[in-house]
Amino acid sequence: MIASPYQQAIYDWIEFGTGNALVDAVAGAGKTTTLLEGARRLTTTNACFVAFNKVIADEIATRLQAGGSLMQASTIHSLGKRCLGKTRVEGNKYTKLCRNYLQGMSELAELLQDTPQTTAVKHLRLLVHFSQLTMTVPSEENLLGLIAHYALDELERILARNAPLWEVIWRGVSVVIEAGKEQYRRERIIDFNDMVCLPTVLGTSMPQFDFLLVDEAQDLNRAQLELVLACKRPQGRVLFVGDRRQSIYGFSGADTQSIDTIVRRTQAQVLPLSICYRCPALPIQLAQQIYAHIQPSPTAERGMVEIIAQADFLRHVQPDTGGCAVIGRCTAPLVELCLKVLQQGKRAKVRGRDIGAGMLEIIERLKQSKRFQFATLLEILDEYRDSQLEILGAKPDNELAIDAFLDKVETVGAFYQAYSNEAKRQARPTTIEDFEAYVTDFFSDEDEKQCILFSTIHKAKGLEFNVVYLLPEKIPHPLAKNAWQHEQELNAEYVALTRAKQALYFIGRVISNLKLPSEEPAPEPAVIAEAEAVVAQYDELHTAQLAHEEAPQQAKKAAGGRPKKQKERLQIKVSRDVAIYLRSRKGGDAEGYSGYLEALIRNDPGFAAFLEHPSISCV
Secondary structure (H helix, E strand, C coil), rough: CCCCHHHHHHHHHHHHCCCEEEECCCCCCHHHHHHHHHCCCCHHHHHCEEEEHHHHHHHHHHHHHCCCCCCEEEEEEHHHHHHHHCCEEECCHHHHHHHHHHHCCCCCHHHHCCCCHHHHHHHHHHHHHHHHHHCCCCCCHHHHHHHHHHHHHHHHHHHHHHHHHHHHHHHHHHHHHHHHHHHHHHHEEECHHHHHHHHHHHHCHHHHHHHHEEECCCCCHHHHHHHHHCCEEEEEEEEEEEEEHCCHHHCCCCCHHHHHHHHHHHEEEEECEECCCCCCCCCHHHHHHHCCCCCCCCCCCCCCCEEEHHHHHHCCCCCCCCCCEEECCHHHHHHHHHHHHHHHHEEEEEEEEEHHHHHHHHHHHHCCCCCCCCCHHHHHHHHHHHHHHHHHHCCCCHHHHHHHHHHHHHHHHHEEEEEEEEHHCCCCCHHHHHHHHHHHHHHHHCCCCCECCCCEHHHHHHHHEEEEEECCCCCCCCCCHHHHHHHHHHHHHHHHEEEEEEEEEEEECCCCCCCCCCCCCCCHHHHHHHHHHHHHHHHHHHHHHHHHHHHHHHHHHHHHHCCCCCCCCCCCCCHHHHHHHHHHHEEEECCCHHHHHHHHCCCCCCHHHCCCCCCCCCC
16 A cells, blocks of 8 residues: 555654654544554564553554564553552542541531532542542642533532532542552552552653554543653653544543643654545535545545435434444434434434433432432422522533533433333333333443444544434534633534545534535635646746747758757646646546646647647646
């Protein structure tokens, strides 16, 4: 396979470069194939490919071995776990430590007031989590900054109505983190955050690599970045790979400016990987309206981008062996559509077990009502919604969190209606236990190709499908107000637009900030400018060629003889984009000759004097 100029620049850096580098890869750029080829060119065997999760790491390890590379493959968590020695993993380690801390408070019941102990534990655990991943010193001021940044609204409510409890919670963050360190030292117990935090915090012995290749760099948090850099030998190198426009996990602790942070922190050379090999040309034109630098493959098919009426969607959508997905920003509309598709007898799933867990958490809160019965669930759900909205609405600029909460409530309501209707059709009793099982079974994290997969944008990241249907509502989310939230919304839109390998359908209407692609791709201004420069270059060369011919013609007249014919071929070099643009003007053959330039030449008054020379070509 012939390398693109972008790929070749990466290979050259791997073989001959110095320092660190960052590959700024667009969606569908074939980065894994590129990186595996790059790994083959390493001269050192002391190298590690750091992957995003275990599934990817195992796949990379197999492909590295098949390609003859001795490079290791590991997740960041596995890399950190190696640094901590023999340990026992307990996923709820810090939940227990938070609970122990709170239960050690005298007069705890009075301190909690109307806040359940489990809620206080959860919020303390959340602050510990963000403090660890961002490596934030847990002062009150810094913790308030985390609450504001990550929109931890329930903590805001505790802060507003129960100052003594807030005092206990924020002071507990450092206490719990220190207890976690001590438990590791004493009992060798860790959780997943410890794997990436403790090695650098405690200064443990770490493996030292000559070369590290770190994938999905846009999703790194500070703790992960520090761990990776600590595993680099003093004279070693790191190649980070990421797409700043696929940074959509800022809400979970990832550094929303991870790419810029890496470049600044490591003085990395930026190497673009800008050609998308996944998507056809038309979806790429849409993505270019969000991120202009993404380019279609030179061999990309045109593909399909269409608007499909909502009334036609249920008839139109079908499973596809190459994958069919319905993607949206919020969960409730996806659930409602999925239920309708299931009623038609088509196989369908909603992706995201953790989304189902969120629904069950709300149901569990409803069950705590003293007058709870399954028949009154919707009534209690409405009361719960109203009480929470009153609290959420007390905080200014909280619209995005309010909308996310309403999305969850509406999803629970949609499930209740669907479950009740199904039970009525089957003439079977309804119970809360059966309803919870119904919700659990509805969600899946399996990438099933034989069903229609309904997914939020965040759950679809990293996946690809032959056919994608997009729900345009709230893309980008209109309630994102601060700069990082707005950028995350545009990134989410970009992710949604780059999942389709063949066809992309908008349900009802196109996304409001997009224009449907034209029949022919609109060239960028830089391409047009370069094309105009080519024409000017032709004019200059053509004038020189005529002047060159004029002297022999004068000699012919003076000597009465015929001058010897000069065999010459005019070559004008242009970039690939300009060649495509020129051919699009008046056609052109597959060899790269420009019909546009030929038309210009034939219309030139001086062309008759040029006829004895070979055809002009554009290479």
